[in-house]
Amino acid sequence: MTLTTGEGTAADQAASTRTVSRLFPWVVFTLTFGLLLSDYMSRQVLSAVFPYLKTEWALTDTQLGSLTSIVALTVGILAVPLSLLGDRWGRARAVVLMGVVWSLATIGSAVAADYGQLLVARFLIGVGEAAYGSVGLAVVLAVFAAHRRASLTGAFMAGGSFGSVLGVALGGVFAAQFGWRWAFGAMGVIGLLLAALYLVLINERKLAEHKVDDEAGTGPALAAGQQRARLSTLFSTPAVILAYLGGGLQLFIAGSLFAWLPSYLNRAHGMAPQRAAGIAALLILVMGAGMIVCGMVTDRMGRRNPASKWTTAIVFAVLTLVLLGSAFVMKPTGFQLLLIAVGCFFAAGTTGPTGAMVARLTHESIRATAFGTYTFFNNLLGLAAGPIVTGALADRLGLENAMRYVPLVSVLAIVALVAGSRAYPSSLRKLDAAAGGQQGGSA
Template sequence: MNSNTGPATGGVYRYYVLIMLMLTFMFNITDRLVMSILIEDIKAEFLLSDTQIGLLAGTAFTVFYLLLGIPAGRLADRTNRKTMVAIAVSLWSIMAALCGAAVGFWTLFLARLGVGVGEAGGAPPSVSIITDYFAPHELSRAMGIFTAGAVLGPVLGYSAGGYLAAEYGWRWAFIVLGLPGVLLGIILYLTVKEPVRGRFFPADASAAGVAKQEPFRTAMLSLWRNSVLARVITANAFANVPAFAFAIWLAPILMRKFEITQGEAGLYLGAVLFIGGVPGMIFGGFLADHLAKRTPKWRPWYCALALGLTLPFWASCLLADSLQWTLGLYIVGYILLVSTQGAAYSMMQAAVKPTERGTASAIGSLLANLLGYAIGPALIGVMSDGWADQYGAMSLSYAVMVTAVISLTVSVALFWWTSQAMADTPSGLALEQ
């Protein structure tokens, strides 16, 4: 199939495309994380342990996501990307709604598997499309706007999910928040134009335009040997481990520790994430682009600095004795962490050829979800259950804190290491010898 239905359109239209893809990413995260605010209800109805909740919240979602991630990325590099996004968002939205029909652990587990199947096909074509609508010097800010969906998703999931669960039950929260994604998929398919691949990289545009793709083994070896890509993907994956941990477990921590209601937890977390996350994502992208004018190495340097500052705020918030201090410390750390995402995504995309972008994005998502969703939540649940007798209600907080401290420390070191693989050139992508 020819993946190019027409030339990319500039001006205001490209921002329309960006907003549509950001909304797709928002529902991606909403359908993935709405379960966080519903954990206590589901746990009580099905008599589950924290370990089982960790499996449902993280591992179930990622099983097929991990299996299908790279094939989805390869498909995004050779087929019509906007059609792929439209199909993906419709599929995962239907499966998210079906979570509301679960009758026990295994039926909910299977529905969560289905959510992962759909979401595996969402991000790779989306970031590839954006890279062909925005020039390299403005890519960090564009990716910052796109990844703002990762903030708006939890905001919608926490606030609307908490309200719907309190008023109508947790099942309706899944249904009401899942189905709108189907409508979004239809609108995206009808209104978004497929851009020309590699339009900002003329040397590769001709081959990319006919969807010429290297054999799988050749492409994977090329990506493996790409020092910038390998390092930034690994660094960003470790940065996302605590982000996912807080996204899944902070609501039940607040409800257990401060005895607030489900609706209150959703309202507080939704407000905190919206106030801090959206400006953090967008401002971080603009700041990274500005600093990179001096040297491209500022992109990984900025990520390392921001994540290093995140660590004390997030460790402290889990030990705070008041709800106000917990939320206040959390929001500062959250702003710092999410401000790195625009720079990280832009480095991943700019480091590879146009015909490798979907695959590179899929590998990045695969590793982030392997560590952050498949392993992290279940491991935290195991630690919480194991420490419950000794630490009581604080066992979950300690489990999240240990995970955050270790993963953020590793991420800071890896982002600094990424800068060592970047040459001091306009693109910053030529490897230093």
């Protein structure tokens, strides 16, 4: 009887372990995704209150654009060093600390007395958010199998769109009902609550227990005895550099849409600020849905031919150029809004494919740093450049005319992605040769 009981207990423990192993990765994804929503809610709530700030403080469009761009610029500059710290210090601890910092800074935005104080608060939001996308995505990919990378990357990055939707929509409601300061305060409180929940449920030990090692052929190898890849491998192949560039350039369009769609609808279509914020939120929601679907399509096509990830990214960028390029030269009508919606669906569809390529071409031991580098390019070339460049053009040409130029940046993204697809085979051979040489030298 005793022997039977012991065997039953061992079986029960094994079953329990398998159940936890299946559940915990989704807990990680859900909470990490939830904090990403908070990240972008804190970042993009500003767009919903642009009309109020412009009226109350008499700000120019360039100043309004700078309040958005300062966050993305700070994220871009600090993404790599703070992601490196996350790899070394502990990714779960870093996630919680970042959530607390950006949430407190968002609450600080609510009490800003003028443009200068708000700019400082927005800078601090950027400090808190700088490495979150990279560290958070590295946490998620570490507990899932490699064949889901494009889908998970697209879904995770879509949190930026969904968070922007919630930030713009809820911000518009709070601003209309209680004043624009309450919009910032509410976003900050939500972030603090999520950070506290993350602290309770996720830690370094649990992440280590559920870590899924890279399968053969899904990531560069390390030399025998080497614990961590060299940082130089972040730029060791032309293909990974072109993935950084192509992904970043395409997000110029997404950054401009995040920041200026509410104002565009307010000015071009004559919508009231609250209605403009609501419609813009729906369009950004479409963008997030597109990121998820485009990532899933990319993974499905990449099962037989991994190089097809480049092809899907190129197709998504071409569709963005054609659809949004056509929409913004039209007069403001219902059909134009429909065309903008379809263009938004593909506008950030390249994030899944390019993120998967970055993961394929860099080692897991420095993956948060690799995604920090990816974030640097996404923000410097895209999310930071888009709002402020579009705002500067709007001051000179008017916002309607400025938006006509935004989709043209897809041309540069397409060039980078085509070059990346051509460099990909030789880049893989270079990685394999380098790993083989290091292992031979170690032997």
